[in-house]
Amino acid sequence: MQSVAEKDTSLLAAHPASVVGYGQMCTRCVMDMSAQGIIFDDIGVCNYCTDFLRKYSDIQKSGAKYLAFQSDFIAQIKRDGVGKKYDCIVGVSGGVDSSYVLYLAIECGLRPLAVHLDNGWNSELATHNISNLVSQLAVDLYTHVIDWEENRDLQRAFIDAHVVDIELLMDNAMLSLNYSQASKYGLKYILSGNNFATEGMRMPEGWYQHKFDKYNIRQIHKRFGVQKIKTHKCISTLDYVWYEFFRKIRRVPFLDYFSYNKAEALKILEEEVGYKPYPYKHYESIFTRFYQAYILPRKFGYDKRKVHLSSLVVSNQMTRDEALELLSMPVYSDPQQEKSDYFYVLKKLGFSEQEFSNYINSPAISHAFYGSERSFSDFLVKIYKVVKRLRYA
Numbered sequence: 001m002q003s004v005a006e007k008d009t010s011l012l013a014a015h016p017a018s019v020v021g022y023g024q025m026c027t028r029c030v031m032d033m034s035a036q037g038i039i040f041d042d043i044g045v046c047n048y049c050t051d052f053l054r055k056y057s058d059i060q061k062s063g064a065k066y067l068a069f070q071s072d073f074i075a076q077i078k079r080d081g082v083g084k085k086y087d088c089i090v091g092v093s094g095g096v097d098s099s100y101v102l103y104l105a106i107e108c109g110l111r112p113l114a115v116h117l118d119n120g121w122n123s124e125l126a127t128h129n130i131s132n133l134v135s136q137l138a139v140d141l142y143t144h145v146i147d148w149e150e151n152r153d154l155q156r157a158f159i160d161a162h163v164v165d166i167e168l169l170m171d172n173a174m175l176s177l178n179y180s181q182a183s184k185y186g187l188k189y190i191l192s193g194n195n196f197a198t199e200g201m202r203m204p205e206g207w208y209q210h211k212f213d214k215y216n217i218r219q220i221h222k223r224f225g226v227q228k229i230k231t232h233k234c235i236s237t238l239d240y241v242w243y244e245f246f247r248k249i250r251r252v253p254f255l256d257y258f259s260y261n262k263a264e265a266l267k268i269l270e271e272e273v274g275y276k277p278y279p280y281k282h283y284e285s286i287f288t289r290f291y292q293a294y295i296l297p298r299k300f301g302y303d304k305r306k307v308h309l310s311s312l313v314v315s316n317q318m319t320r321d322e323a324l325e326l327l328s329m330p331v332y333s334d335p336q337q338e339k340s341d342y343f344y345v346l347k348k349l350g351f352s353e354q355e356f357s358n359y360i361n362s363p364a365i366s367h368a369f370y371g372s373e374r375s376f377s378d379f380l381v382k383i384y385k386v387v388k389r390l391r392y393a
């Protein structure tokens, strides 16, 4: 049988991947007209980085307070963990942010349980980084391996639905796993790698879906799935409310309690635990890499590097020229990698080249079209803000 990797790549080459030029670009960051709702002021500065900077300078101003609060917070985690096997959960993907959270947790004398979700798409490098990290730091690791047939059916359903956030499946399952493990061990803290310094720039509307949208996942699968889903982990908005407000399990952006600098963190991880870096953010999973570098730009016209790089520029971790230089490179830095990922993903998900080409060339459909928890979640957030304001009035 002919190897799939040896086949003609004509359909792969048929779709141009140029996503750099999308109309006017901000003069301070690198956001452009591909971001919905972008507005430029008189000197060409956009609302995305202006919003980011406003919030960021608030955090910078109270930096000293945050550092003071850091030791109180860590002491609190330790107190709440007395008598328990662990005192917090750290979800690890193999990426820099979550790896550094685990490293910092150990440095601070915490006793984390590392939790990993294996959805069948880990790159070899990610597997190496995770096993190396937990053994060097002497941390227990719980790995949940997703049922591959179910995962494939769900991913195929999301592709057939033409919705933008295929990663909702993985992100939602990871959240579900973190909360369920925290609940199982009676823990109050999930230390997350989300952080303001490198992720603070908001993702444009339409580039992602509400991450607790179990209803959306169910509805899309009901319409396009072919097999019964029995074991796939899923978490809804109400589950989140239950865990956060009734079980009092807090998911904390741990890196915000430190002066987080990604380049420094990477250097420490490389030197201290033999961590090996990836070319771009979230490239630890083969599917995520293919999704961000192939599907998103070619089908949807989105290049998430613009948001990540803009965050780094505005938080002074990179110059705008450096960001532009990175953006001018192809989304897939290595054409051979692109080719092998393309055939690997198609084969693993069971799509022919023609089917996948038709998918790439078909218009997108919004998540809301299939039914979503988004408006319910927005409603709850509004109520929460009102209650909070009344309580502190």
Ligand SMILES: [Zn+2]
Pocket: 026, 027, 028, 029, 030, 031, 045, 046, 047, 048, 049, 050
């Ligand atoms: Zn901007």
